[in-house]
Amino acid sequence: MSASALPAPLRQRGRAVSYEFLLASAIGVLVAGGIFLALRARTFQVVLGLTLFSYAVNLFLFASGRLVLGRPPIWDKTITEYADPLPQALVLTAIVITFGMTAFVVILALRGFLETGSDHVDGDIVPCDTHDGPTTDGKVTRL
Amino acid sequence: MSLAAHIPVLPIALPALAAPFALLALRRRRRTLALWLGFGSGLALLLTALALMARVSDGTILAYALGDWPAPFGIVLVVDRLAAMMLVLTASLALIALLHAVATRSDRKGWHFHPLFQFQLMGLNGAFLTGDLFNLFVFFEVLLIASYGLMLHGQGPARLKAGMQYVVVNLVGSSVFLIALGMLYALTGTLNMADMGLRVAAVPQADQGILRIAGLLLVSVFALKAAVAPLHLWLPRTYAVSTPAVAALFAIMTKVGVYAIIRVVPQVFGDGAGAAAWVPAPWLFPAALVSAVVGFAGVFAARSLSEQAAYAVIGSTGTLLIAVAGWTPESLGAALYYLAHSTLAGAALFLVADAAARRRGPFGDTASPGPAFAGRGIAAMLFMAAAIAATGLPPLSGFIGKLLILKSAAALPDWGWAWGVILGTTFIGVIGLARAGSAVFWKTVEGDVLAARARPADFAAPALALALLAGLSAGAGWASAYAGAAAAQVLDPARSAAVVLAEATP
Numbered sequence: 001m002s003a004s005a006l007p008a009p010l011r012q013r014g015r016a017v018s019y020e021f022l023l024a025s026a027i028g029v030l031v032a033g034g035i036f037l038a039l040r041a042r043t044f045q046v047v048l049g050l051t052l053f054s055y056a057v058n059l060f061l062f063a064s065g066r067l068v069l070g071r072p073p074i075w076d077k078t079i080t081e082y083a084d085p086l087p088q089a090l091v092l093t094a095i096v097i098t099f100g101m102t103a104f105v106v107i108l109a110l111r112g113f114l115e116t117g118s119d120h121v122d123g124d125i126v127p128c129d130t131h132d133g134p135t136t137d138g139k140v141t142r143l
Numbered sequence: 144m145s146l147a148a149h150i151p152v153l154p155i156a157l158p159a160l161a162a163p164f165a166l167l168a169l170r171r172r173r174r175t176l177a178l179w180l181g182f183g184s185g186l187a188l189l190l191t192a193l194a195l196m197a198r199v200s201d202g203t204i205l206a207y208a209l210g211d212w213p214a215p216f217g218i219v220l221v222v223d224r225l226a227a228m229m230l231v232l233t234a235s236l237a238l239i240a241l242l243h244a245v246a247t248r249s250d251r252k253g254w255h256f257h258p259l260f261q262f263q264l265m266g267l268n269g270a271f272l273t274g275d276l277f278n279l280f281v282f283f284e285v286l287l288i289a290s291y292g293l294m295l296h297g298q299g300p301a302r303l304k305a306g307m308q309y310v311v312v313n314l315v316g317s318s319v320f321l322i323a324l325g326m327l328y329a330l331t332g333t334l335n336m337a338d339m340g341l342r343v344a345a346v347p348q349a350d351q352g353i354l355r356i357a358g359l360l361l362v363s364v365f366a367l368k369a370a371v372a373p374l375h376l377w378l379p380r381t382y383a384v385s386t387p388a389v390a391a392l393f394a395i396m397t398k399v400g401v402y403a404i405i406r407v408v409p410q411v412f413g414d415g416a417g418a419a420a421w422v423p424a425p426w427l428f429p430a431a432l433v434s435a436v437v438g439f440a441g442v443f444a445a446r447s448l449s450e451q452a453a454y455a456v457i458g459s460t461g462t463l464l465i466a467v468a469g470w471t472p473e474s475l476g477a478a479l480y481y482l483a484h485s486t487l488a489g490a491a492l493f494l495v496a497d498a499a500a501r502r503r504g505p506f507g508d509t510a511s512p513g514p515a516f517a518g519r520g521i522a523a524m525l526f527m528a529a530a531i532a533a534t535g536l537p538p539l540s541g542f543i544g545k546l547l548i549l550k551s552a553a554a555l556p557d558w559g560w561a562w563g564v565i566l567g568t569t570f571i572g573v574i575g576l577a578r579a580g581s582a583v584f585w586k587t588v589e590g591d592v593l594a595a596r597a598r599p600a601d602f603a604a605p606a607l608a609l610a611l612l613a614g615l616s617a618g619a620g621w622a623s624a625y626a627g628a629a630a631a632q633v634l635d636p637a638r639s640a641a642v643v644l645a646e647a648t649p
Contacts (some may be wrong), residue, residue, distance in 0.1 A: 038315065043307060050314050057318045057325075065323035087328065092278060094321055097284050104291065105310050112303040121311070123304035131163075 011076035019067050023059060028058035030070045050105065054098040061091050150198075151220045152208035152270035153191045154230055157184050157232035164549030168256050168457030177257040178245060184261060187236045188268070190294040192230035199227050200625065202632065204642040206274070214274075214644045216336040221274035221421070221643055222568035225479065229402055232483050236395050236490055237264050239366035243494050244388035245605030247501065249598075252297040252326060252386070256512055257553035259296070263289035263392065276327065277334045279403065281619040284370070287313050290396060293389045294381060307379045308601050312377040326357035327411075337640035340410045344417035354419045354507035355384050358412050362404060364421035369400025371464060375457050379441060382453035388604075390449065391490035397460050398486050403477070405467060410636040421470070428468035428557060432564045439568035448496035448508040448526075451579055453490055455533045458568060459485035462535075465561050465642055466548040474551035481544030481621070484615055485514055488532035489542055491608035495526045498605060499583060500643030501597035510579035514590030528609050535569055540615040540622075545569065547623060618630040 030052050037049025065084030073085035102111045168176040178576035199205060205222040208214060241260065243249075250256040252504055266286025275281050291313075295306045327332055330350055333344040333518040346354050363374070370378040378397070382390045404427070412422050440456025446449040463485060466478035496508045499522045505511035528539070535541035545565060632639070 005641075021347065038311070044625055046311055050311065053315070053318050057321045061321055061325040064329040065517075066329070087325075088333075090324075090328075093277075093281065097317075101284075101310075101314055102635070104288075105307075108291075108295075108310060110301070112300075112307050115303055116300045121307060123300070123307075 019042075019069070023063055024066065027056045029065075030059070041120055041122075043112065043121055046121060047102065047105055047109060050099075051102055052113050056096070058082055058091050061090070061094060062087055145219070145470060147399075149207075149353050150191060151222050153190055153431050154195075154234075154272060155220075155265055157187050157191070158261040158265040162258045162265065165257040165261060166255070166390040169257065170513075174176065174251070176234050178250070180586065181241055181257045181260060181432060182238070183437055185234060185241055185265070185311065189231070189234035192227065192234045195222050196224075196227040196231055198222075199224055200628075204632075204639050206643045214606040215333055215335045219280045219335065219337075219511065219641065219643055220270065220272040220568045221337075221559060223632050223639060224625065225402075225633055226271050226407070226624065228479065228483065228629055229398075230268060231265065232398075233271070233395055236392060236486060239487075239490060239494070239604050239608050240388045240392040242607065243391060243497070243601075244353065244386070246603050247388065247497065248598040249297065249388055251472070255292060259292040259378075260392075261291050262286075262454065263293060265289075267399060267515070271402060273515065274337060274405070275335050277325055277428070280317070280324060281637040283320070284317060286396070286399070287317070290393065293392070294385050296389060297386045297466065306386045309381045310378055316364050316367045319367075321359035323364065326353055327361070330354055335643070336407065336410050337636070337643040338638055339413060340636050341415065341644075343411055343419060344415055345415070346419070347606065348418070351418050355411070355422050358419060358422040359426070361397075361407065362426070365400045365403040367400070367406070369397045369404065369460050369464070370457050371430050371442055371460060372437045372457070373430075375434060375437060378457055379445075379450060379453040382456065382493075383447065383450040387449065387493050387500075390452070391608075393603075394456060394486050394489035394493065398454055398482055401460060401463055401467065401482065403446065404464075405434050405478075405633060409470070409634050410639070413634075413636055415637065416625055424468065424470060426480065428560075431461050431464030431468055432560055433566045435465060435564050437463070439572040439575070442572050443578075444578070445575070446510055448499065448579060448583065449493060451510070452492035452496055452533075453487060455572070456485075456489045458572060459489060460567055462545070462548065465565060466551060468556045469552060470549065470634070472627065473629045474548070474555065475630035476623065477544065477547035477551045477625035478628055479548055480619075480623045481541075483626075484532070484540040484544045487608050487612050487615070489523075490541075491529040491605050491612065492533050494605035495529045495609060498522055498601040499526065500596070501601055501607070503583075508583070512580050512586035512588050513575065513581050515587045518597070518599070518602075519584055520600075523580070525602060525605050525609065526580050526584060529605065530573075530580060532609065532612050534576060536573065537617060539609075539612050540619060541579065542611075543616060543619045543623070 009113045034053030034056060037045045065087035068083040071081050071083040073083045073088055116123050118125050157563040161180050199222055208222040209218045233274050263286055266289055267281050269282030270279060273282055291310055295302050306512060330346050331339050333339050333342060348444060367374040382393055408423055414420055424567045435458055438454050438461050442451050443452030445454055463478050463481050466474045500508035502516040503513050532539040532541045535545040549562060554559050
């Protein structure tokens with residue numbers, strides 16, 4: 001993609017930050033954050049991690065039809081180039097499913113917390129310290 | 144177009160219709176109506192599946208274009224021998240599980256058992272029928288969402304804890320599935336499995352790395368669903384705490400993962416895939432060996448009968464994949480015969496464990512001696528038969544299945560590992576099940592004989608499962624010939640691709 005084809009905000013001092021780079025790095029950051037949070041021990045963080053991860057997946061799916069700017073996805077007489085409509089439909093399906101599943105997992109986590117008195121993913125009773133880091137007795141705790 | 148042309152869509156449409164009606168019936172507090180809807184749908188599914196099996200048993204491949212959209216653009220349902228076999232298996236298992244749920248009244252622990260059960264069947268049948276990868280993802284989600292509800296059926300802290308892990312693991316799995324699909328679509332420009340199989344060879348050299356990653360990711364997701372080691376850790380706890388009738392139905396859920404591997408690998412990453420041919424194959428064999436060992440070691444070490452049944456499911460999946468990983472028509476045929484057997488045997492173990500647990504009062508199904516209980520003789524006989532089936536001793540079909548696997552594996556280069564692991568794990572499994580069985584049914588501690596609270600109807604479903612296994616043993620000649628023909632059909636994707644892509648209209 002040439003620099004001149006980009007909208008103004010993306011052209012900085014002659015060097016373009018390409019859309020590809022922006023999208024790829026955004027997906028990477030979301031995946032990294034999502035996996036980090038999904039590996040934590042408390043259900044709320046795990047749910048947040050799953051949400052971030054699914055955002056990354058949705059962006060990734062969207063990009064699988066190649067990045068095309070300013071083109072319609074549906075047929076038009078006057079137009080020769082299109083954006084691929086299929087990934088958009090796929091992303092829509094994926095978003096709906098993920099949304100439903102996130103709602104379900106939130107309710108499940110809440111129900112589990114109310115019934116077992118613990119929000120640990122293994123259901124263990126682990127004392128919850130709201131401060132991440134060293135506490136008054138010198139021990140380092142992590143949520 | 145005659146009505147008969149629409150039979151391939153019935154296995155999805157029937158439960159999809161039965162589920163909302165069952166829900167409406169339950170909303171009006173009419174349990175009996177919902178129950179008969181469930182049984183009616185199950186029987187209709189069995190008849191449909193048998194009709195499809197009769198139609199495709201001569202080698203015909205039926206392609207059904209949904210909405211009449213031609214194949215690479217619309218979604219197709221494909222019925223071949225393998226799909227028809229899985230449909231018959233699902234319908235039989237569903238009737239057994241439903242019978243047990245109704246006989247033990249465990250369907251009354253919540254209001255939504257019957258609708259969820261039907262949605263589960265819809266997801267399973269859809270996954271077996273679809274010829275489109277994204278549609279496979281959607282049906283995986285349908286069956287998973289229903290399974291979350293069924294797994295939590297009956298509730299209680301133990302189920303909620305295990306349910307949380309089960310849901311989270313599967314959500315991550317689904318996300319990885321989507322990533323793999325995105326890569327494959329970006330590289331090949333299609334999601335139809337048959338079409339993708341034709342286009343994979345044309346992927347440029349520079350993109351081969353991404354193609355390999357996509358293939359491996361896809362197979363890892365299927366392996367996660369199939370609970371192949373090291374991705375099996377979610378299974379034992381989930382299955383052991385589920386309502387036993389549900390756990391029996393879940394015996395086929397791991398087989399969905401195996402089915403997806405058998406379906407996708409030869410079709411998309413088969414001989415026609417050029418540089419990426421058989422990419423996932425080298426990983427499958429070691430993973431299968433480890434699963435078989437882990438599963439039967441778990442059977443040996445488990446503390447309760449239901450936990451044992453859960454590990455037996457992992458072990459049988461491992462044994463099955465050892466044969467699948469050979470990718471020859473003989474070994475795949477043996478694997479398909481063993482697949483049908485191991486699904487029913489796993490279900491029988493869960494159901495017998497439940498029937499015993501209901502009679503032992505506070506001892507439940509823990510593998511430790513309790514006081515004598517009424518109905519011990521029948522329960523012990525059924526457990527012994529189920530254990531014989533699960534480990535693969537004669538005379539039940541597990542023996543024939545393992546014999547076929549060993550025979551076909553002898554022609555493979557790694558036959559030493561396959562033989563060693565299958566025979567060794569069988570031995571460990573026999574000892575583990577014999578030990579648990581003698582502790583539960585043979586030894587007794589001092590104490591009052593527990594009065595029979597449970598009804599003899601509890602034994603109906605496990606006995607039915609075992610009767611089917613006996614039928615599978617008696618009809619082994621026909622069944623293994625069918626499985627062999629199905630395997631040959633799966634390993635010849637070009638023919639099925641020709642049918643799917645040419646037959647735009649059903």
